[in-house]
Amino acid sequence: MSSTKYILGLFDDPDVMMHGIDKLQKNSVPIYDVYTPMPIHGIEAKLGIKDSRLGYAAFLFGCLGGTTIFTLVCYFLVYDWPMNIGGKPHFAVPDFIPVTFEWSVLFASFGMAFTFFYATHLFPGRAPRVMDLRATNDRFVIAIDAKTDVPHDDITNILKEAGAVEIKHNDRKYVSYE
Amino acid sequence: MASHKESIIREPLVTGKGITYAKVTDDILNPVENKPNKAWWIGFTVSSLGALLWVFAVSWTFWYGIGSWGLNKTVGWAWDITGFVWWVGIGHAGTLISAVLLLFRQKWRNSINRSAEAMTIFAVICAATYVVSHMGRPWMALYCLPLPNQYGSLWVNFNSPLIWDVFAISTYFSVSLVFWYTGLLPDIATIRDRGKGWYRRIYSVLSFGWTGSVKTWQRFETVSLILAGVSTPLVLSVHTIVSMDFATSLEPGWHTTIFPPYFVAGAIFSGFAMVQTLLLVTRKVLGLENYITMFHIESMNKIILLTGSVVGVAYITEFFIAYYSGGEYEQYTFLNRFIGPYWWAGCMMYGCNVLMTQVMWFKRVRTNITMSWVLSIIVNIGMWFERFVIIVTSLHRDFIPSSWAMFYPTWVDVSVFIGSIGVFFTLFLLFIRVLPSIAMAEVKLLLKEQSEEYKLKQMEAGHLDPEQVEFYKTSLKKFDGVDISVYENA
Numbered sequence: 001m002s003s004t005k006y007i008l009g010l011f012d013d014p015d016v017m018m019h020g021i022d023k024l025q026k027n028s029v030p031i032y033d034v035y036t037p038m039p040i041h042g043i044e045a046k047l048g049i050k051d052s053r054l055g056y057a058a059f060l061f062g063c064l065g066g067t068t069i070f071t072l073v074c075y076f077l078v079y080d081w082p083m084n085i086g087g088k089p090h091f092a093v094p095d096f097i098p099v100t101f102e103w104s105v106l107f108a109s110f111g112m113a114f115t116f117f118y119a120t121h122l123f124p125g126r127a128p129r130v131m132d133l134r135a136t137n138d139r140f141v142i143a144i145d146a147k148t149d150v151p152h153d154d155i156t157n158i159l160k161e162a163g164a165v166e167i168k169h170n171d172r173k174y175v176s177y178e
Numbered sequence: 179m180a181s182h183k184e185s186i187i188r189e190p191l192v193t194g195k196g197i198t199y200a201k202v203t204d205d206i207l208n209p210v211e212n213k214p215n216k217a218w219w220i221g222f223t224v225s226s227l228g229a230l231l232w233v234f235a236v237s238w239t240f241w242y243g244i245g246s247w248g249l250n251k252t253v254g255w256a257w258d259i260t261g262f263v264w265w266v267g268i269g270h271a272g273t274l275i276s277a278v279l280l281l282f283r284q285k286w287r288n289s290i291n292r293s294a295e296a297m298t299i300f301a302v303i304c305a306a307t308y309v310v311s312h313m314g315r316p317w318m319a320l321y322c323l324p325l326p327n328q329y330g331s332l333w334v335n336f337n338s339p340l341i342w343d344v345f346a347i348s349t350y351f352s353v354s355l356v357f358w359y360t361g362l363l364p365d366i367a368t369i370r371d372r373g374k375g376w377y378r379r380i381y382s383v384l385s386f387g388w389t390g391s392v393k394t395w396q397r398f399e400t401v402s403l404i405l406a407g408v409s410t411p412l413v414l415s416v417h418t419i420v421s422m423d424f425a426t427s428l429e430p431g432w433h434t435t436i437f438p439p440y441f442v443a444g445a446i447f448s449g450f451a452m453v454q455t456l457l458l459v460t461r462k463v464l465g466l467e468n469y470i471t472m473f474h475i476e477s478m479n480k481i482i483l484l485t486g487s488v489v490g491v492a493y494i495t496e497f498f499i500a501y502y503s504g505g506e507y508e509q510y511t512f513l514n515r516f517i518g519p520y521w522w523a524g525c526m527m528y529g530c531n532v533l534m535t536q537v538m539w540f541k542r543v544r545t546n547i548t549m550s551w552v553l554s555i556i557v558n559i560g561m562w563f564e565r566f567v568i569i570v571t572s573l574h575r576d577f578i579p580s581s582w583a584m585f586y587p588t589w590v591d592v593s594v595f596i597g598s599i600g601v602f603f604t605l606f607l608l609f610i611r612v613l614p615s616i617a618m619a620e621v622k623l624l625l626k627e628q629s630e631e632y633k634l635k636q637m638e639a640g641h642l643d644p645e646q647v648e649f650y651k652t653s654l655k656k657f658d659g660v661d662i663s664v665y666e667n668a
Contacts, residue, residue, distance in 0.1 A: 012199070014626070037199060037368070038619040039395040047392055052400040058408070076324060076333035085337065098342040098419055102349040105408045109353045113360055116401045117386065120394050122363070126387030128370065136368040136390055138199035176371075 003171045004152060006032065008132055009142040009159035010166040014040050017140040020162035021046050024142065027158055029150050032143040035135035054119075058112035065107025070100045130176035132168065139165075183627065186637070187646050190630035191286055192621065193659045194468035197631055199622050202469075203368060206616045209464050210369060214611055217463045222607045228600015235593035236311050244314040246590045252583035253573045257591040258312035260565040261598060264448070265305035266347065266420055267441075267561060270413055271449025272298025273354055276361070277409035280402065285628060286477055288620035289469045292365075293460065293610070294453045295358040300605040301452070302351045304598045309347070311594065339422035346419040350412060357405045360398070363388045364619045417445040424568065431511040431572030434499065440492035444561060447485035447531070451557035454478050456606065458551045460615060467659040469616055472545055476656070479544040482557060486535035489564075493528060511572055519584060520571045527567045530560025545656040630660060 011017035014036065021043070024031055034043055044051075073096050077083070082090040117123060135141040142164075144155055152169065159167050209218075239246055249256055272294040279287035310316045321327075322344045324334045334341050367388035370381035388394065421441035424432040454475070461470040500512040515524035534556050543549050570585050609615070626632060637647055651665045 033391045033393075035390045036392075036395065037203075037364070037390060038622040039399050043392050044396050049392055049396060052397045054397055054400045055404055058404045062408070072324065073336045077336055080331065081333055083335075092337055095337040098339075098415065099336060099345045101411075101415060102342075102345040105353060105412045106349040108408050109356055109405055112401060112404055113356045116360075116397050120397055122386035122388065122394075124386055125383045128367065128382055128385060128387045129389055130371060131389075133371040136364065136371045136388075137203045 002146070002152065002169070004146045004169040005173050006131060006170045007144040007146055007152060007155050007159075008168040008170060009144070009162070009164040010132065010134070010168065011140040011142070011163065012138065012165050013163075014038075014140050016163040017142065018042065018046070020142055020159060020164060023158050023162045024144070024155075027150065027154070029144060029155055029158065030148055032145045035131060035141040035143065037136050037138060037140070040140070054112050054116055057115040058108045061111025061115075062104040062108030064111070066100045066104035068107070069103035070096055073099060128176045129174045131170070131174060133175060185646070186633060186642050186650050187653075188628070189471075189473045189650075189653050189657075190628060190633055191289065191471065191473060191624045192469060192629040192631075193471050193657055195631065195661075197468065197625060197629055199625065202621055202625065203372075203618055205466065205468070206614050206618050206621070207369060207372070209610060210612060210614060211372070215463070218607060218611065221603065225600045225603035225607060228597055229604045230597075230600070231593050232307075232597020232601050235590050235597050236307070238590055239311055239314075239594065240316060244312070246588060248585055248587045248591055250583050250585070252576045252581050253570055253585040255573065256570050256585045257566075257587055257595055258308055260562065260569055261595050262305050262308040262312070263420060263441075263565045263569075264562050265301045265308065265598065265602075266417065267445035267448040267565075268452045268558075269298045269301035269305060269350075269354075269449065270417060270442075270445035271453045272296070272301075273350075273357070273409050273413040274446055274449065275453070276357060277406040277413065280406040281410060285624060286474050288624055289616050290453065290457060290474055290478075291620070292358075292361065292617040293457060293606075293615045294449075295354060295361070296609045296613075296615075297453060297456060297606065298354050298449075299351070299358060300602050300609075301449075302347065302354065303605065304602050306347065306351065307598065307601070308594075339419060339426050342419045343423055346416045350416045353405070353409055353412060357402075357409060360401055360405070361617060362613060364390060364398070365614045365617060368618060369614070414442055417442045420445075429572055430505070430507040431568065434496060436492055436495055436499070440489065440496075443485050443488040443492065444531075444564060447482060447489055448557060448561035450478050450482050450485065451554040451561070454482065454550060454554035455558060458547060458554070460610060464610065464615065466616060469621055471659060472657040475547065475550055476541075476544045479538050479550055479553075482554070483535055483538040483544075486531060486538075486557070490532035493532060507577075511575065514575060515567055515571055518571065518575070520567065520574070523563050523567050523571060526563040527560060530556045531564060534560070541656075547658065630654075634664070 009017075009020055011020060017034070017036075018040070021031065021034070025046070031047060034040075034047070036043075043049075074091065077092075078090045130136070131143050132139060132141045142159070146152065146169075148155075156167050156169075214222075247256070247258070272291075275287050275294040276291040279291075310319050313319055322334065322341070324336075334344075336342075363386055366381050366385040367390065370378055370385045373381055418438040418441070421437035425434060425437035427433055457470055457478075458475070461467050497512055500508045503509075515521070515527075534553060537543050538553065543553070574584060575582055633650070636642060637650075654660050654665060655662060
């Protein structure tokens with residue numbers, strides 16, 4: 001039993017890496033995750049990752065923000081302290097639109113951004129779980145959990161054939177931990 | 179990669195030889211990872227002196243009150259609100275570049291969005307300081323908010339555009355901040371993974387533990403797109419509401435229905451001018467000519483030309499409507515911009531904003547760096563005068579001629595204004611020192627399709643329409659970072 005925990009295939013080109021994903025999948029090698037320095041479209045489909053639902057979160061937060069401020073303004077100006085301004089109606093809906101709009105946008109943005117941070121476990125001070133330090137620079141990294149049934153040498157060969165510039169057999173999952 | 183194949187006739191967005199993913203990182207992080215050069219230190223010293231002047235002048239204002247400004251009974255709103263609107267306007271380009279151009283899939287935004295967004299944030303900070311300082315009693319600033327209070331809970335008046343403005347500016351600032359910072363996360367992670375020791379630890383905290391896994395990127399892109407979607411109407415709403423501060427009043431020269439679109443166009447106009455002013459210097463000092471290319475400069479000039487012309491049409495419309503309305507006070511106000519004592523300010527406004535920018539119809543001007551820079555400064559000046567003319571020139575002729583007055587700024591007015599420019603530049607210079615001034619991850623996206631190198635490779639491979647290749651080669655002549663001799667026999 002080797003001490004290898006994760007096998008990393010490092011690519012220097014996104015197209016070659018995509019080709020590598022295909023090859024691994026054709027050989028039934030399960031892919032743990034892929035780390036790239038930039039968003040690569042099409043990986044999600046290959047890895048079977050579902051569409052993000054953050055859009056729904058944004059919509060709901062937006063509705064919440066708009067409703068909150070509209071309710072508050074109505075309470076302030078219609079119920080709690082109605083002011084007679086030239087005999088005009090207290091419930092002056094057109095005047096409430098700007099702030100309602102602003103808070104819809106505010107809640108939608110913050111709600112969505114914080115949902116994103118929460119769902120992805122991003123927060124200030126979180127220990128970065130980096131498998132290869134160059135994955136944020138110029139390497140496109142395919143990570144494979146070494147616990148797979150496929151022999152490690154086969155995985156290495158597949159990655160090599162697919163054009164990986166470097167193949168690592170890491171004993172630790174995250175190199176960023178000190 | 180699932181990106182489309184780009185036609186050869188499109189101009190490259192990244193120029194230069196040997197641009198790899200690693201080189202992009204090295205080039206962009208060069209100012210962050212190394213000691214700053216002399217130009218940076220000179221700039222930083224001058225601008226922090228300006229910022230100190232601001233601290234002094236604002237403290238003076240708080241100590242002695244608004245009376246230390248040149249305001250009088252007739253002109254009760256002058257350089258303070260002029261400065262405020264000027265800064266808010268400048269703060270419009272960043273979100274426009276990052277949001278609107280993202281929605282329109284304009285890839286040239288990728289290398290200028292980061293610094294433009296940073297500018298937005300700093301400009302809005304400057305604008306906000308004006309709001310607080312021109313309250314005179316800044317500790318009363320909380321009364322802008324609808325907070326329960328001891329006056330039976332007397333709420334703020336939500337029928338007033340000034341309150342809408344509080345909500346608009348604060349929302350705009352915070353949403354821009356989220357947009358900017360979320361975009362920064364992957365790039366901060368890059369710095370973190372290259373760094374050592376305490377340096378690494380700081381960027382590690384700032385990076386929120388970003389890894390760049392598939393799911394993270396997928397969510398990141400969703401967030402960017404939706405933020406762009408909601409920021410686009412937001413950016414339009416902000417200056418619309420700023421214009422309503424004036425347009426809903428009864429002051430001749432202010433209460434015109436054209437104000438919202440006119441102010442929004444003016445804001446984009448001045449914002450792009452400021453982006454141009456800063457980026458032309460930044461690309462030179464930081465050696466980023468390969469990423470902020472002539473195509474970017476020319477595109478920005480085209481937007482300046484367009485929005486400048488929109489502003490020009492708005493000016494003409496204002497004059498026509500003043501004439502057509504038959505209202506003699508309205509007519510007098512507009513005539514007074516040329517024949518009154520502030521005729522010189524009117525000339526600065528119309529001259530700088532409309533006449534001068536029209537020279538950008540010429541390609542020679544648009545692609546000339548010195549000319550572009552000078553013109554961007556002219557626009558900045560012109561837009562300041564636009565606000566000055568709208569505000570002071572409209573106010574200084576009261577309804578009763580016995581109240582007619584002039585406005586003379588005191589040294590405090592001048593210092594607050596110059597100081598705010600110092601604050602802005604101090605923040606900007608600190609920004610380019612500690613954070614990547616170009617969105618690295620986004621520029622890396624351009625490398626395989628839109629780079630000069632890739633296009634050259636395509637040309638060498640053949641199979642391209644020779645006419646299109648010729649067109650492309652001609653378009654490269656204007657680029658200052660391209661060695662044209664390579665293409666002689668290509």
